[in-house]
Every structure is written in structure tokens, then in C-alpha cells.
Amino acid sequence: MELTLTEPPADDNSVKQEIEKKTNTKLNISWVSSNNFVEKQSVTLASGDIPEMMMVNDAYDPQVLSLARQGAFWDITPFVKDYPNLKALQADTWTNTSIDGKSYGVPRLRALIGGGNFPLIRKDWLDQIGLKQPVTMDDMYQVFKAFTEQDPDGNGKKDTIGFTGYVAADGPGQYAWVENVFNNTQGKWKLKDGQLTDVTFDQGTRDALVWLNKAFTEGIIAPDFPTLKNSQVREMITTNKAGSFSDAMNPSWLLTGQLRKTTPQANLLPLTYLEGPQDKYVPKDSGAYGMYVIPKSVPEAKVKSILEFMNYGASEEGSVLANYGLKEIHYTEKDGLKTTNEQAIKDKVAAYGGLFANLDKYQRGYQSGIPADFMDRNRKIIDERTPHAVPNPAIGFISETGIKVGKEFDKKIQDMKTKVIMGRESIQAWDDFIAALKTNADYQKIIQETNEAYKKKAK
Template sequence: MRKQAWTLALTSVVGAAALLSGCSGGAEQNGADAGKDAGPTQISVMTVFFTPEPPGEDDVTKKEIEKNTNTKLNISWVSGNNYDDKMNVTLASGDIPELMLVLDPYHPQVQTMAAQGAFWDLTPYIKDYKHLSELPALSWQNSSINGRSYGIPRVRPLEGSGSFPLIRKDWLDKLGLPVPADMDQMYETMKAFKEKDPDGNGKNDTIGFSGLVSSDGMGSFGWVENVFNGTNGRWKEKDGKLLNTVYEPGTREALVWLTKAYQDGIIAPDFPTLKTTQVRDLITTSKAGIFADAIKPSWLLTGQMRKTNPQADLLPLTYLEGPNGKFVPKDSGVYGMYVIPTTVPEAKMKKLLQFMDYGATEEGWMLASFGLKDVHYTVKDGVIAPTEQAAKDNVGVFLHLFANLDRYERAYQTGIPADFLNRNKQIIDERAKYSVADPAVGLNSETYLKIGKDYDKKIQDLKVKIILGREPIAAWDEFVAKLKADAQYRKIDEEINAEYAKRKGK
């Protein structure tokens, strides 16, 4: 396992030229026949930025990357506010940069162009690039099209994202309760948070769980269904096929569980109308003891609470056990990919792969993400701290170009103490043993695109009515029976499974 920046003291940046040798001299190491070095390799790139201004031509990080890779980068930076529009126009024009970020590998236009041969099929080449081939298999899988790699995944950490419970550990300690490990214990914990005055103010003014829903989905209550179904999201893999969890008994069990929780007053009574800020406010004002989110906000909210309550402590749960075993969500491991158009000659394509191979090293990733050590950041107790110069030099924008190699990135939050960070890292390590990936990432259904959201809204509307006690659970059984007999809705299942079979190469 590659050493990570959050866990170990960082080594100095050395050997870049030996690794890449100008995107051309690294052929012996990478197994690609790039030929003799002919000076800096010119590379045109289109990618995204989210800062007030994009990096300029004299950007410090850009110059350092160019020096280490013997390249000259011509980057078209596009604001995240309109990247989708610019991407679509660029793809349609056919005038595609040599490296271009597509945010959604499964966008119909991207899939069509891949099928028509517009992008290099990189599948047979990746094995020759040591660091690219070491990227998580799930990242490659979840950016593949019909089982082939038409782009280099924009890698993101696998663990620590997704909506899963965080719990007031100080409340557990005060009430002498263990960390809940299954849904029965979770229920009893929520009930105790409601009834046993965990904040010690002598008032009956706390609830167990604070969450929200959307008009077409369960939002931060989705983890309840996921635990009962033992899957991540709408689809469950069984015997090589995907089952729609709307039909699964786990979804019904989740509704029964949530209905009882609502009747017992242990979840926010106004959950159908709550916003994210309101959910978090209920936590930071000690009105609720549990909410669902990624790991990253654990310190953000704990730090806010400790200003008035030094004992406050939000603990991300490692897993919850349901009828199908232990569950915690795993991320897709990818957020877009970089395609190379087939207008680029094969020899140049290999140089581009060598450039991205450098970006998949810890050295390249650290440079793109944090800039120069002891100039833009320092490291103490395994925690990276940016300097004032980092802000002046607009450091960090290039992280959108290279892979994110830090498996603990979602454990970190600015200002986090070392002990809190270390606990978050341990939780991520434990989650990796049990986490479940979404088997349907990127799968498309033409029927769903046309009518799926209408069904989603009807499904969600009935779920909320059942939880609120306005409809009996029998209404769910009747509704599911109708969906099973609905030819249009079943067509979504068929199309998703057809896509799934293609992804698996069947």
C-alpha cells in the first residue's frame, strides 16, 4: 500500500525526471516506446477550476510540474459553474484537446463518441504504466464504458463519503451506552437520546436523529434502507443481476422501522421540510444526537460545539449490521475521467499516459494538491498545514488534473487535532473491511431518463406518508404490487440489467 501524506512525514520531492524523463525518456520504466527526448512535450488540456481565478501562465505549481515532466502545458481552465456546457460544446465540435476532462463518463454523448472511436481505448496500454495501473480497480471499473477504459479516471478516495450516521460520543458516554452496532441498538440509542436528558439540562428537549429527504429520494435517511437491504443505493446485485430494491423486503422493513421511530418522537418531526443547515443546527445546538453525512464534517461540527462544550464529540460510525450483514457505503472512487481523442497519434498518446502516470505518483499528487513543501505547506504530527504563501500562489487547483492518492482525505478538516484525525483514519481503515459499493454507478436506462423521476417522486411521496402515519404499511405492499405489474417501470429494470451485462462484458 502506498504511503499516504496524512500518515507519515513526507519525503522530499526527488527523482521526478528519472520517473518521467520529459514524458519521453521514461519508456524503459513504463514499457512504452516513446523514443528519444526531443525537448518539452507540448500538451493541450481542458479541465475545471473552482477558485475565483484560474492559474496563470506563470503559476508556481504549473511551472514545477512542467519542470519535473519536461512538458509545456497549454491548459484551458473552465469554471465549474459552466463546465458541463463547455464540455458538451467542445465534444460536439470535434476539436478536442489532447487531454480533456469529462465529468460524467456515462453521459450519452460520451458513450456514443467512445463507441464511434472518437477516444483512444486505453485498455491494452494501462498495464505498461506502473502508477496508473496501481490506481484502484473500482475507479477504473466505474469509469469504463462497456468494459473498456476510454479515459484515465479522476480518482477520488473510496472510503469516508456517503451519508452514514455520526453520533454524539459524549452523549453515549454520559448515558453509559455502547456505540450502536446494529439497527436494534441504533433504535435504542436514539430512544435514549430522546428520553434520558443526554445534554444534562434537565429538560426533555432532545431527539435521536436529525435528517432530511428530497422530493424524489430518501436523502439522509437513505442509510436505513441501505442497511436493511445490504446494498448501496437503488440496486442490489444478486446472482449476476441487479434487483430494484423498491421490491425488496428490506425497503419495507426500513419503512416500518422509520414509522415507529417517528411515532416514538425520536426523529425530527419536521424532517420532510428540513434543509441541510437546519439539520446541522440541531446537532450543534445539542437538540439532536445523530445525523447522517460523510466523515469530513465530524470535526467541523465538533470544533464548533467545543467552543462552548469542550466534551462535545461527533463519532462517525464504522458500520451498522442489518439482515444481510455489516454495511457502510463505499464511494465510486471516481469523479470523471480524462479522455484522449484518436486524432492524437499513438506515440503522443503514450506520452500523455506517461504524463498522467507522473500525476499518479505521490510526488505528483502532493505537488498538484499542496504545492511545494516548506513553501506552501508544512507537516506536523502527520497533519498538513498550508502557509500564507499557498493562498497567495493559488495552490491546489491542479488537484483536478491528477489522481487523489490520499485514502484518508475525507478524514481531514482544517484545524483538526491529531488525535481526532487519527481516529477518523482508523474508522476509514475499518470501513474498508465492510464497505459496499454501488453496483449501478453510471448505468443508464432510456426509459428512466424519460419517466423515471416521475416514478421516484410517487415512491418518495408514499414513503413519507407512511412514515408520518398518513398511510398504512399495507399501502406500500399494494403500490409495489402495481409497480411489478407496470410494464413501463419493469422496462427500467430490464434496461439497467442490459447495461450491467454489457459492463461485465457479457
């Protein structure tokens, strides 16, 4: 099988040996660097020499999609019923990795709540300047402004900003939450009256650009956001240069722990939700991050053995073993909270977390070393987010035209958004740009084909 990791564990790793013992298997894992996994995945799939089980990080990668439809992978749909732990995985996980209504792989499970792109904010800075947790976008703006102007770190200098984040070449990156709140949907599409509408054309997207342009002009968001990398964004948080960024919940403790080495009262708080013009919004994850495919060259009997292996991984015992290691060797447990240790780092236990599912619905709130009170708070936030969480309504709906030219359009759209935010183009220029998109035959074909795919799956 093939998995991704920058530095792989040794072949005699104790966690691997325990997995082999529990499942009566012999594992031969090809570890691939996370830095070039996508490239290696593409080459391996194209070669046809595919391992007996292989991780693909996107079920709807065009190459994966094409091969599945050509019959290169086993359709495991008829078999899943015979493996109770796999069958019991959350329904969204299976739905959001299915292709034409069939399952061509075992999903890599992720918790539905706590992931996605949403603000984490310095609670200690809010307390320092006497502000409450923001609820609306107006509140958020005032918090960013206060973080920039009111010396929230108390060092007597005007050297902080409200929000930092990066953008991607083909999307808004860590600024996506602004559009999502204004549009009350996650991502590019919104389900309305039985149709998927492209929110690029919506008033909410325009309002988000106006909001961000004002924030940029007033200097309350990172002035160099188009060139920032994720590592630089996090460094701005841990060096008290910025009071907020967006991410999954996990870094709330990771970065707070780093901050507390110099600022004992530091407290990075994941927001529960934000109220936009239409409703409360917080993202709901897809429930999966890719899947494990089995090539059709594998005999059916071996397919069933592989599924039995993965069924163990979807048990509580298998999940804990792969994600935390061996009790009292790699982790300790107190009050229901597992804490990994230095041996877990040395043995690279986290590597096997990519193999077997983490069944804990609060997994996106956990970070190794997290204090019990911090984890309790994160669990409460996840519970409070659940009724307001909004999914991406267009997962798995593929446009053939989009495969060919969609990225090019995405880059052009994001380039225009960045220019509007920075004031290099006016909001009127955005309106003109949108008007041109409405008459672009290829772009309209992407919308048409995406809706055809949606209707096909809905049936």
C-alpha cells in the first residue's frame, strides 16, 4: 500500500507490528513524501502498476474519476454490508467519496465538525481591550480594528493587526470564510430551488469584497496577504503580530501552547459561528479526505481480506492503536483524554493515523498535549457548531468542461478578487468582470454540467 509522510517510521515500528499482529497481516507500506505526493500519485496511477491498496487524496481528482469509470478500481459497494465497522462510518463520508453512486474506495474518515476554514481569535486580546466574542461581521470588523489600534498585547507599540491569512492562486484560501458568511454557503456553489448556483455572481460575494477592501485600506488585515505562506501566517500569530487567522480547530492549542511560553495568559479561541445577512454560518466538513482504492488486478478474495483489515481499522481498538499507539508506551489517558508523549513522536505514531480512521467526533478539537480544560472547551464549541454547520453542496459534481478549463477561470476570478481587495481594481471593475463571465460560453457550460451532475446524483 502507499501512504504519505515526510519522514516514514522504521519497518520494525512497534505500532506497525501490533497492527500486523491484531490483523494477521504483513504490511509492505511505500511511504511517499507529502511534498510530492500528488505528483507521485499521478505517475503511479498512470503507470497501471498500482499497489494492492493505494491512498488517493481526492476522490474527485480527474485522473481518479476517469480510472474509476473505466473500471480500474474495485467497486466495493456490494461488499461493505459485510463489514460492520465500515458500514457504520458516517453516511456523509461514503456519500462524499462516491462516484456515480458507487464506492470505489474506503474513505479516509474525518470528523464533520471542527475542520474547514473559520476564524480563531485571541480571547486574551479581547479581554485586554474589553470586547466580547464577535457574532456578526460588523462585530468582526470592529474587533480587527481594535486589535490593530488599541495595543492588545500591551507592549506600548502600534505593531499588531486584526487578521492574517494567505490566499491561493485559484481561491480565497484563509479569507474564504468572509465570502462564506456573506453567502451562507461553503465554497463556490449554493443550492437554491433545486439548482446549484455559482455564488461568484451573488451579492454576498460582492459585499465580501467591499468588506475586505475596507479592511485592507484601513490596515487591519495583513498588507502582504497575496504572498504569505501558511508558516508565515502562523508565525504572525505566535509572535503577537496578529490577533486572528482561520483554520481548523486543531491549531487552537498548538499555537496557544507556543504562545504561552512567553505569554502565559494567551488563549486562541475558535469562534462558534458568525451571523451573516442570511443566517448563522460555520463550515461542515465533507467527512472524508480522499480514500483508499483497490485496483481491479487484485483477486476478489484478497479484496475481502483488505476490507477485513480496514474494518479492524474502523473499530475503536484499531482507531486508537493507529492514532495514539500503545497505551503507557506512546500515550497516557486521564479523564477520557489521551495524551501522547515523546516516544510517540520518536516512533512516528501519527503516521499510522493516516491509515486507520479516527472515530472521535471531537478529533478536530484535539492536539497532543492539550490541557483537559482546553479540550472540554473545544468539545463544547463543536457541539454548539453542529446545528449551524453548513456543508459544501457541490462535492463530487464534476463538469468535464471544468476539468479542462475550470482552474484557469478560478485563477482569473481570484486574481480579480485580490486586485479589488487591494484597491488595484474598483468594485465597478468587478461588476464588469462578472458581466463578462455571464456571457462566457465555457463558463456557462461549467455551470450547466455541474447541475446536470447534481441532478443525476439526486436521482
